[in-house]
Amino acid sequence: MATHLIVVEHSAGKLVKATLAAVAAAQKVGGDIYAVVLGQGVAGVAAEIAPYVKKVQVGEHEGLKDRLAQPWAKVIADAATGAGITHVWGAATGAGKDLLPRVAARLNAGMASDISAVVDDRTFKRPMWAGNITGTVEITTAKKVVSVRPTEFTPPAPGAAGEIGSIDVDPGVSKMSWVKFDAVVSDRPALSDARVVVSGGRGLKGPEGFKTIIEPLADALGAAIGASRAVCDAGWVPNDWQVGQTGKVVAPELYIAVGISGAIQHVAGMKGSKCIVAINKEPEAPIFQIADYGLVADLFKVVPELTAAIKASRG
Amino acid sequence: MKFLVTVKRVTDYEAKIKLKADKSGIVTDGVNMIMNPFDEIGVEEALRQKEKHGGEVVVVTLGTTDAVAQLRSALAMGADRAILVRSDAALDSFAVAQVLAKVVEKEKPDVVLMGKQAIDDDSNQASQILAELLGWGQATFANTINIDGRTATVVREADGGLETVSTTLPAVISTDLRLNEPRYASLPGIMKAKKKPLEEVDIATLGVDLAPKVKLIGFEEPAAKKAGQKVADVATLLEKLKTEAKVL
Numbered sequence A: 001m002a003t004h005l006i007v008v009e010h011s012a013g014k015l016v017k018a019t020l021a022a023v024a025a026a027q028k029v030g031g032d033i034y035a036v037v038l039g040q041g042v043a044g045v046a047a048e049i050a051p052y053v054k055k056v057q058v059g060e061h062e063g064l065k066d067r068l069a070q071p072w073a074k075v076i077a078d079a080a081t082g083a084g085i086t087h088v089w090g091a092a093t094g095a096g097k098d099l100l101p102r103v104a105a106r107l108n109a110g111m112a113s114d115i116s117a118v119v120d121d122r123t124f125k126r127p128m129w130a131g132n133i134t135g136t137v138e139i140t141t142a143k144k145v146v147s148v149r150p151t152e153f154t155p156p157a158p159g160a161a162g163e164i165g166s167i168d169v170d171p172g173v174s175k176m177s178w179v180k181f182d183a184v185v186s187d188r189p190a191l192s193d194a195r196v197v198v199s200g201g202r203g204l205k206g207p208e209g210f211k212t213i214i215e216p217l218a219d220a221l222g223a224a225i226g227a228s229r230a231v232c233d234a235g236w237v238p239n240d241w242q243v244g245q246t247g248k249v250v251a252p253e254l255y256i257a258v259g260i261s262g263a264i265q266h267v268a269g270m271k272g273s274k275c276i277v278a279i280n281k282e283p284e285a286p287i288f289q290i291a292d293y294g295l296v297a298d299l300f301k302v303v304p305e306l307t308a309a310i311k312a313s314r315g
Numbered sequence B: 001m002k003f004l005v006t007v008k009r010v011t012d013y014e015a016k017i018k019l020k021a022d023k024s025g026i027v028t029d030g031v032n033m034i035m036n037p038f039d040e041i042g043v044e045e046a047l048r049q050k051e052k053h054g055g056e057v058v059v060v061t062l063g064t065t066d067a068v069a070q071l072r073s074a075l076a077m078g079a080d081r082a083i084l085v086r087s088d089a090a091l092d093s094f095a096v097a098q099v100l101a102k103v104v105e106k107e108k109p110d111v112v113l114m115g116k117q118a119i120d121d122d123s124n125q126a127s128q129i130l131a132e133l134l135g136w137g138q139a140t141f142a143n144t145i146n147i148d149g150r151t152a153t154v155v156r157e158a159d160g161g162l163e164t165v166s167t168t169l170p171a172v173i174s175t176d177l178r179l180n181e182p183r184y185a186s187l188p189g190i191m192k193a194k195k196k197p198l199e200e201v202d203i204a205t206l207g208v209d210l211a212p213k214v215k216l217i218g219f220e221e222p223a224a225k226k227a228g229q230k231v232a233d234v235a236t237l238l239e240k241l242k243t244e245a246k247v248l
């Protein structure tokens, strides 16, 4: 019988929703599900995750205040040892990718990264080669660590709140220290869980293109903004807007790609979207191969028209 | 300051990746092989740090003798010497990290620079595992690296912004796309690379249990997305989004 430990991610005192995808994946294996919440002053987070698990283990410690891979991995591995835990799960977010392999190393466990499906308790599917291939991997060790692609698992419905208890933690000796976080401030919905995403590429010609073309459309739709690697590299927009193989994976109801050619590395991060619209002046652009609706046109002409039409239809 | 940079031979990011007819793996015949782009960024960073702090840049790969081509590319960019840990079997990230730990034991680098992910398996594991096996600090997804004395301060590409962490050296650092733009090897660089030392080590001599903790047991092509339609103008697009796709 499998017993699961969910590594709960939180930010600014709130549960990061991607964690629920990890719960959903663990439920597919079956067995008891526990959660571990680390940090300082995290009672609120524990209460948020409780309706999804049997028991929440809260580890509060000065040395865990900032999420640093070295002390966190030790404490999570300690929590997963001796408690009959067979699986450790987390979301394949930037934070999860940083932390979970280190937990696997400490547990001497095999890890499946960024899985898209659960086959059985040891077998998982995951995208490889920028999503060109779906690989099936089998973890051969007794303990297993799995990170879950949030867009591939529907969050479960909450149930009766699980018990909340505290655990003794010892962060050990860490060589790392936290310095600061420069947040990208925005009033828009977060890219990872927005219902609509408007993404811009090099076709926008410069940062002004994002201001004058992309932002008004995103405002009209209440959408998050994404981008291709090319424009992040160029410094037109924040790096954390990058959608793709090596950026964020998104799967909104509606994804509008504006002035993006559709390189496989970009497509890897958005092809799971329910409806894809591509606007590009080049009829042969690869983005049209995966778009549900393609508009071959000059973006500087048609996007403002689209924005105006949407505003008009919404009064 | 000594830098150890890991380099993996991978399929070209521009190559069209296809499955073999019997689905036993991907077609590699006629597919160009390159140095993992994130590792190229690692080599570039080590060279720049060496320009500032002095020292040595050693590159290492685990793979077949074909991977010598990628080591030579790193030497042509300016690395000082190279190590091939020869292995004919495919290795999971854990085994790679265990072998690298042995190389680290011998080479005693101050900084190990690795790619954040190999663009073939997209695992994003090896650097974090190595850091834990060594008991060192880690800084993944580096956007800027500042080394001062025995401390590296690293700006990381994190969810929602840029995070700065510091770690004492020795440490493992993994590269993100915007850390730098790798140089092209110059012609004299390519000529010199041919004479630089390249040591070959048989993986079997390192005493590492290479049994995979993660086995790749199947391959499939994801379901193709059904072809969409081109629309004539904004009005038609809007109409379709409302009535057909029902997303507005």
Ligand SMILES: Cc1cc2nc3c(=O)[nH]c(=O)nc-3n(C[C@H](O)[C@H](O)[C@H](O)COP(=O)(O)OP(=O)(O)OC[C@H]3O[C@@H](n4cnc5c(N)ncnc54)[C@H](O)[C@@H]3O)c2cc1C
Pocket: A200, A201, A202, A203, A204, A227, A228, A229, A230, A231, A242, A243, A244, A245, A246, A247, A248, A258, A259, A260, A261, A262, A263, A264, A265, A266, A269, A279, A280, A281, A282, A285, A297, A298, A299, A300, B013, B037, B038, B119
């Ligand atoms: C290791 C690696 C990892 C990568 N990871 C990612 C990733 O995670 N995400 C990602 O996005 N990329 C990634 N890339 C880069 C990727 O290969 C492409 O280079 C990138 O996506 C291209 O960005 P783009 O579409 O904005 O630019 P381009 O390819 O230059 O396309 C611009 C498009 O705009 C169109 N256009 C120009 N002007 C107009 C106009 N006036 N009206 C309408 N259309 C116009 C053009 O027809 C063209 O199709 C990665 C590459 C590598 C090597």
Ligand SMILES: Nc1ncnc2c1ncn2[C@@H]1O[C@H](COP(=O)(O)O)[C@@H](O)[C@H]1O
Pocket: B006, B007, B008, B009, B036, B038, B039, B060, B061, B062, B063, B093, B096, B113, B114, B115, B116, B117, B118, B119, B121, B122, B123, B124, B125, B126, B127
């Ligand atoms: N066979 C290998 N030889 C050398 N370095 C490797 C090898 N496999 C992985 N690495 C390094 O580990 C990084 C992350 O790989 P991965 O965990 O497979 O995504 C790569 O960018 C390389 O720097």
